[in-house]
Amino acid sequence: MDEQELNSLLICEIENQHIDYRLGDWNNQVAWVAPLLGLGGYEKNARPFDHAHELSHILNHDDYRGGDCDTTSPNESRAHREAILLLWDMFEKQGGDYSHFNLFIEITGCPYDFSYAIISKEFNEMYEAINEIFVDELNIKIKKEQIHKFAVDYISYFDIIESINIYNFLEAYNLNHSFYDLAEREFQELLGVA
The missing domain is CATH 3.30.2010 (Zincin-like)
Incomplete structure (x- = not known):
């Protein structure tokens, strides 16, 4: 236009x-x-x-x-x-x-200066709102990817896997125990256990 x-x-x-x-x-x-x-x-x-x-x-x-x-x-x-x-x-x-x-x-x-001030403020507010909405979702995705890498690394040390102690896994990679459920699901997916 x-x-x-x-x-x-x-x-x-x-x-x-x-x-x-x-x-x-x-x-x-x-x-x-x-x-x-x-x-x-x-x-x-x-x-x-x-x-x-x-x-x-x-x-x-x-x-x-x-x-x-x-x-x-x-x-x-x-x-x-x-x-x-x-x-x-x-x-x-x-x-x-x-x-x-x-x-x-x-x-x-x-007017350039006034427009820049207004539009950049609107952009920053929108950016912050989007981050606020998606921060939890992004953190979960990042943590899931990290736990997946750690889990693959962890099971590579075993010749035969009879059972996995999730608490030992979390401590080995200095992960908070609040990731227990996420780690458990990751191991179930990796080992094909439902």
């Missing part, structure tokens, strides 16, 4: 929110909306970030300005953040990922 297609999608979404959103010369304002009046406008050099920012104002029912200085307005900060996340979501759905971050910035017109 290129910048023009993205602009078209966002403009259509703004218009679907019952806003009369028009192209024009708006006295050096790249894009603006007044949700209460159902009006808005944009200049021809408006980027996807500008449209997504205004869409955020509409969706959050921001009907007033926080003051003359937009940089101190919580509505503006929220609109910036939500615009970046909306555009990032669209970028990912089109096959984009973190390795194409510069392309994302180029296509959307998002």
Whole structure:
């Protein structure tokens, strides 16, 4: 998806929110909306970030300005953040990922530093959540593989196997006794005993 297609999608979404959103010369304002009046406008050099920012104002029912200085307005900060996340979501759905971050910035017109801070935070939170979900499963898999290697090594020392003392096995490889059940199942599989 290129910048023009993205602009078209966002403009259509703004218009679907019952806003009369028009192209024009708006006295050096790249894009603006007044949700209460159902009006808005944009200049021809408006980027996807500008449209997504205004869409955020509409969706959050921001009907007033926080003051003359937009940089101190919580509505503006929220609109910036939500615009970046909306555009990032669209970028990912089109096959984009973190390795194409510069392309994302180029296509959307998002501010680099702010976008990097937000997206890297989202990535880190997602990464931590995935690790938290799968850490137990990964640990069990790793421990099962280790116990398998140890068990194969352990039985290679025997010429004839009459019985295996699992506690002796665990102590020989400095394994915690909590692995008793896992080791027992591994030996049963290796020796064909059910």
